[in-house]
Amino acid sequence: MSLPQRKTDIGPPHYKQFLSPVIQKNYGNWKYHEELSGGVMVHVAESGDELYTVRVASPRLISTDFVREISDIAEKYCDGYLRFTSRHNVEFLVSDKSKLEPLQKELKEKGYTIGGIGNRVSNIVHTQGWVHCHSAATDASGLVKVLMDELYDYFTSKELPNKVRLAVACCTNMCGAVHCSDIALVGIHRKPPIIEHAKVPNVCEIPSTIASCPTGAISPDPAKKSVKISEAKCMYCGNCYSVCPALPISDPANDGVAIVVGGKVSNLRSNPKFSKLVYPYLPNTPPRWPEVVSAVKNILETYAKNARKHERVGEWVERIGWEKFFKMTGIPFTFQHIDDFTFARETFRTAATFKW
Amino acid sequence: MSLPQRKTDIGPPHYKQFLSPVIQKNYGNWKYHEELSGGVMVHVAESGDELYTVRVASPRLISTDFVREISDIAEKYCDGYLRFTSRHNVEFLVSDKSKLEPLQKELKEKGYTIGGIGNRVSNIVHTQGWVHCHSAATDASGLVKVLMDELYDYFTSKELPNKVRLAVACCTNMCGAVHCSDIALVGIHRKPPIIEHAKVPNVCEIPSTIASCPTGAISPDPAKKSVKISEAKCMYCGNCYSVCPALPISDPANDGVAIVVGGKVSNLRSNPKFSKLVYPYLPNTPPRWPEVVSAVKNILETYAKNARKHERVGEWVERIGWEKFFKMTGIPFTFQHIDDFTFARETFRTAATFKW
Amino acid sequence: MSKKHETPLLDELEKGPWPSFVKELKKAAAKKESANDLLGALEQCYKDNRTHWKHGGIVGVRGYGAGVIGRYSDIPEQFPGVAHFHTVRINQTSGFFYTSKALREVCDIWDKYGSGLTNFHGSTGDMILLGTNTESLEPLFAEYSSHGWDLGGSGSAMRTPSCCVGPGRCEWSNIDTLDITYDLTQEFQDEMHRPAFPYKFKIKTSGCAVDCIASIARADLSIIGTWKGDIKIDQAEVQSYAKKGMDINAEIVNMCPTKCMSYDGKELKIDNENCNRCMHCIAKMTKALRPSGERGATLLVGSKAPFVVGALLSWVIVPFMKLEPPYTELKEFIRKMWEWWDEHGKNRERIGELIERKGMRDFLEAVGLDPLPQMVKEPRRDPFYFWKPEELEK
Amino acid sequence: MSKKHETPLLDELEKGPWPSFVKELKKAAAKKESANDLLGALEQCYKDNRTHWKHGGIVGVRGYGAGVIGRYSDIPEQFPGVAHFHTVRINQTSGFFYTSKALREVCDIWDKYGSGLTNFHGSTGDMILLGTNTESLEPLFAEYSSHGWDLGGSGSAMRTPSCCVGPGRCEWSNIDTLDITYDLTQEFQDEMHRPAFPYKFKIKTSGCAVDCIASIARADLSIIGTWKGDIKIDQAEVQSYAKKGMDINAEIVNMCPTKCMSYDGKELKIDNENCNRCMHCIAKMTKALRPSGERGATLLVGSKAPFVVGALLSWVIVPFMKLEPPYTELKEFIRKMWEWWDEHGKNRERIGELIERKGMRDFLEAVGLDPLPQMVKEPRRDPFYFWKPEELEK
């Protein structure tokens, strides 16, 4: 079978061909939107035209069958127009109001989960994990599945004070948005890498390896044409392993999951914020990580119960103070919580004001 | 004349002997106080006893004649009891209300300045300057005098939104409280030190000299048994000169005064804050530093006009935003304002929210 | 394909109401040997509590240095189908808009050459085709490119730009996010496909400060739409929000970060001069409030994940730039940044890290910008700083 | 003494309403040769736009390594009276309380041996006797000490502690600042007079979070009084503030940092559990509000001027400690800190800098304290951190 003529540097197809007529007509001229349910909203244009969106959950790691099935549905109800969101949900774009109910009916029948719009938990931004990455200290897809099973109602219906953005990253490279999420999980190591001295000279570039270490723990070992790692300085971040495959760091007995909380990226009310550590370590307990799930649920529900309307998790915590957050959630405060990295000093409390 | 027997390690005299009877009686049992004027207040004890305080300005650098004169006055009106404040003012402690008026009358006749209580400018915390320090890039006493001449009414009578704490330090060692003052002046250099290579080996300890440099600009010069200074790294802080007298840095043509703004130490409302740079450089123009004086006055009066009641300078600036502060005061924003020291990154704006 | 491996642990992840990726794996496994082995290999990871992937050599398509991530199993004997199991990144469409036809095309080609498993989308934005072998790369690319699809970025290159839905469906977009993303992607094809930078460079564009593409947290260049003008108020709509039960003082006025709003039960007022355009009031009362005046974007630079110096959020560099085709000023700015970064950046040093290392002044002078208070949250604290000879007395 | 030098520049500083230090210099100069030369030397600085002092060798009194700052003119030929012009630091009284008798005693001795110029007080707190020569130091010290006055600290020693007026005249003091300062000064005479630390160590004590001695900004150990209990409200006094024109919502309730207050025009309420004891409401309504319950202090560590790592504010280390004579727990805490600092601190490294360099955990373990959320504003961001072997699986 002969191959078609390859082209290069053509870039993606022009977006315009994927915009439905009502979008093309009202492009840039939307007036307002209304949330109709946990998974349906309508955007109304200056012209009066309406565009309905039905959002459904996707596991993100999907088969071509899944893609074909949503394509079928889109053809049936949306003239074939659909999109994905920046959080990996599928959005059916309905121009014909009368198709809205039948679409939802069929989706429900086929087992799709409608939701994620409004002040809810949306899909979890996540990464490859054990499905595809050499660097993963935990699995991402599995964690997402067990969390969303537990938080299911917060996706479909139950309202929260504001949107809650969850993220999972399988290592501290943090592909995704863990560092600025309301609640996020990140796979961590707790022991220094092993140095495969025989391999280092062949597969690693020594200067980059040394430069990769945030704490300066790596130094050359000229005798072995390899490197040394100071155990006292290494904090097991795993970055050297990204750069030098001869420094494996994975350790099934000690790897696990950390939970960080209170980040955001939107500028509404308060500035974008970094997430902060609340669980330094929970064990990797696949397939359903019960410790991690119940920790997240506890945080989410303490927030749901106590935050004011429109407060994001981080805004709530900052209003009440972190000392109160630890008290209310019952999470133990440990030495790991106290920063000792670059900006440690800026996190120390420089005021006599705090709560008991 | 034979000397008395010296004693060692006796510490200061016990404080109790300096407390007037009304203080001893009501020690720790004060109920409230009231401000009676810009320089007079009364403290009322649980017992009902009253203690009047009359505060007068001191130039801090004083002669024994001054001390004897205030002692005379204290004897006449306060049974000899008086104190100094943490900002160097003198306080006459009056137990007998009938002496309050005569005391004030005599003070005025003798040319004393009564004031500094309440929401006013109090005395300026300052340092030695050219009067006594080898490190001084400017004079402290002179700056204090010309500033307070100009701000006189804000000490004696005119009210401000809150207390305004001024400080002056003659070099970046910042003896005093410049780094946390509402408005403060600090003497600065703008050229690297000169290295007196011949002297270095005799008068300087090389390792401490190297360690004293915040930017790592100093390295050993083994050939000369001296040090080298990287011009590209030196930011003229002068700390090396504190440690090594063979590195003089003073330069009459380029030394001058920087102004920092918005610091505080009290915990009320907002946490203690560092002062931030607003004038990177104003020239040293003794004896009356007109540029510095008018710059400070501009800042103070812009604050006075625009801040809400109880807002400290830093709280006002943080509410309106620094961009607005520069706009309202007309102070030019320069590269020097953008931090490039240890925590530079934390000062960069990580939000799309700011004012035009 | 028939079931090849027992997966008791993964089977647990078919339970529960949330859509199951394990079901998806099984659907693909029913057709593809490699997907079948992926299932087995993943079960093994669940058993061993560790990953079984390893670093691989560089793989790719002819003439490109980017777009494919090489991946190898460390237990290929057990799972030969995933011995090689590379990822192909296909550049997604602007705003993730598709037609069913386009999606089918993507699937058909993928089923021909790969595992039939994908991520819609990867967190940078690409369509991720998850798992193929080295031999399939060339034919796969020929088919995709002949159908109008190209590869995305990877390695030390510009990465696939992405954006929020913007004018496609959002009333708040101040800029044409879809067009900017498309245009920049086309403009910088070479920079995307032939890694020549010190490290990766990401561009993300949001139509407003709500930032639905999370650009401020994960883009070396974050483009965020904004406006210069007043927020127009429709007082009748304000009343209707109040009637529907909104506590306007509690929910809007008191939550305004600059406290520039007031509401007396009748009229909502905004002191626009003091508004910092955070979007809170507009987002929560979309029918009543609308920005007006000149539109453009704030450009912020430098955000990234934690390594090496700790996570960064992007920093305001250009408070306001008008963005209209052909986006010349924007492109010039990007090129100037890259030039400086290319010259001074170390291997694996992101631009934000370089700015921090060299100092903001160096960077601003290189790209030809004046210092502005909008660039900082606050001026420096400690009063020592550099002076250039021309700023001094002789 | 007759006028010796023309001082046209300094004479400008006799003008204006604020009390003039030049007048003071002239008063002293009328009696003392050295003060006369100081006036001339200072005029020279004003002329030359630079200081004319230089570093000097170490001077002091027998058996002490502290309390005297050596100072020398760099133009001694012109101003022989200040060729040597050392400072003597006399330890002030707690809270700066004096009697006229005591002050006269201090003056008389100083006039005998020195320039007759002083600072009441230096910014650390000492009475600064400004200018004497090396020979006078011993007799001067003999006279002062025989009258019950001792030297303060200098060099790498504990520095003279100081405190706010506290229970002496303030309704808000939670601790006996005067007694604590006196007691610590007595306890640590050796540490104050014989420098043996890596660098200076300052202690300042404020009776409450108003912090009138600025302890949080300029003391290696900042002791700040506080309470555990409710703020008691006298509603009648609240009404009387309102009647006198205070806008209680604007001035108090809305300025409360924790937003734990409310006022409906009739009753002021405080949700004490959420109060962070900032003192704002209490200070502005002193007749209406009073803390109650257990009293003690928060101990904070580390503040200092900018060198080398940048200015520091003190950090919360002990959220609450009861402070009653003989202050055993406090003294033990101080000694443990010093021990660790002595062992690990480099020359000229303040304790705050050492804590930053070694990490908070090292310090807390050394002084035997558990980690508490009150110690931080917020937990760390980037998720990499140390584990000790005992915290791990084998």
Ligand code: SRM
């Ligand atoms: C579809 C999507 C854009 C896209 O190009 O794909 C989108 C669409 C809308 N966002 Fe968003 N946001 C989308 C990702 C985001 C993100 C990015 C992210 O999550 O990684 C953010 C920033 C999150 C953060 O701060 O950490 C985001 C923060 C918001 C907010 C701010 C909420 C807040 O108060 O902080 C609003 C405004 C609101 O909810 O009032 C908002 C509002 C909206 C509106 C109402 C805008 C409009 O008028 O059309 C859209 C529907 C809202 C909804 O889903 O409830 N959207 N939105 C993304 C849907 C993701 C999903 O599947 O759930």
Ligand code: SRM
């Ligand atoms: C006498 C003195 C203490 C001493 O031991 O010497 C003192 C005494 C009082 N202070 Fe103070 N403060 C004194 C230095 C300070 C300092 C330290 C400093 O300036 O270096 C501060 C911290 C300044 C800062 O935050 O930068 C200070 C911040 C306050 C405040 C907080 C103001 C605010 O809202 O931030 C109050 C409360 C108030 O004014 O409502 C206060 C209130 C008071 C009260 C009312 C306390 C009381 O009930 O007796 C006293 C009279 C106030 C007045 O002068 O208006 N005092 N006060 C100090 C007088 C200095 C002077 O001569 O002006």
Ligand code: SRM
């Ligand atoms: C596929 C993807 C995760 C996902 O499941 O979505 C991914 C996967 C990998 N990332 Fe990533 N990153 C992905 C988005 C991100 C993001 C998020 C983003 O782009 O918005 C980040 C954080 C933002 C940032 O750029 O800092 C991210 C930060 C990293 C880093 C850390 C970079 C740094 O400067 O700190 C590495 C490490 C490296 O570059 O060596 C990394 C490296 C990797 C590598 C290539 C690991 C490696 O060393 O080989 C992963 C390949 C996995 C695989 O098996 O295919 N990945 N990576 C995302 C790309 C999909 C796409 O093209 O759409």
Ligand code: SRM
């Ligand atoms: C006299 C006094 C200024 C004044 O006019 O009030 C003073 C004067 C000197 N200070 Fe200071 N400091 C004085 C309070 C301070 C303070 C404020 C305080 O203690 O509350 C500070 C800031 C807080 C701090 O400790 O960090 C201060 C921070 C410094 C520093 C910087 C220390 C650091 O760690 O960064 C130096 C430099 C040094 O130690 O070499 C210094 C060094 C000096 C020297 C000894 C300069 C030197 O290297 O010889 C000055 C002697 C001047 C002289 O001619 O007598 N002085 N110094 C203050 C002491 C009077 C007293 O005992 O009461």
Ligand code: SF4
């Ligand atoms: S977060 Fe780490 S393990 Fe996960 S995909 Fe990214 S690099 Fe791989």
Ligand code: SF4
């Ligand atoms: S794991 Fe991280 S801290 Fe440890 S040596 Fe490697 S790069 Fe350094």
Ligand code: SF4
């Ligand atoms: S601030 Fe500098 S010049 Fe002034 S007294 Fe202190 S050390 Fe000397």
Ligand code: SF4
């Ligand atoms: S003046 Fe400061 S920056 Fe320059 S060499 Fe000396 S210590 Fe370093």
Ligand code: SF4
């Ligand atoms: S970032 Fe702004 S313009 Fe873009 S989708 Fe979100 S709300 Fe709309």
Ligand code: SF4
């Ligand atoms: S956009 Fe934000 S700052 Fe501006 S008025 Fe609305 S809430 Fe206030």
Ligand code: SF4
């Ligand atoms: S710190 Fe507190 S106790 Fe001490 S004087 Fe100031 S207000 Fe009174």
Ligand code: SF4
């Ligand atoms: S002390 Fe401060 S935090 Fe507590 S109620 Fe008063 S104002 Fe609020």
